Amino acid sequence: MSDNGPSSSAPDGQSRGAEASPGPRLASQGVDVTVPARIVSSSTVYRGAIFSVEDRRIALTGADGHETMIRRQVVRHCPSVVMLVHDEATDRYILEREYRAGSDTFAYGLPAGLMDAGESVEHCALRELREETGVVPDSADDMRFESAGDCYSSEGMTDELVHILVLHLRAWHEAGRDFDPDEYVDSSWVDWPTLCASPIRESNAVIALQHEMIRRLRRT
Structure with missing residues (x-):
């Protein structure tokens, strides 16, 4: 897996971007998929x-x-950002817990937030990280972003595009947090085994975890 995230595969094993003749069609209702809706x-x-x-x-x-x-x-x-934050010095990760109305539970997850109009993905990630946790990289040289992919939350029903990142921090300091009036988030630093054992069910967070898992396996 590259830092740009996993590549999708066609049914015949060819990568989606590869030039390959299509295999036999399983079924068709007569819609020409080459014509835009x-x-x-x-x-x-x-x-x-x-x-x-x-x-x-x-x-x-x-x-x-x-x-x-x-x-x-x-x-x-609007588009959003989900990030797995890694403190390289202690080899710990930020784990959050907050109430989620969709699942009606205090769900485990990762720092995330909505992008403002005209805001870059990385700027949004750093802004949300500071607002939710107070964590701020010491400098641009003390952080490294990896992209785990850009995924639609559920393309059958929403246009929300989620940018999934892993942020590696070499050095950071703590600043004041800045929650929305109705936002309540509990966050803590945990080690990798604790993070993997946490019952995270949010799909974009799972993708970030799998991306980091592959990186750690390649390092061993």
């Missing part, structure tokens, strides 16, 4: 503080050239 209409049916919901009518082109209409609801959500 066309959004016929889209209306916002819900708007909240973090996301909105759009009701869309979409035209898919059939093999005979005729269009078929489908209807989908899309959760519109």
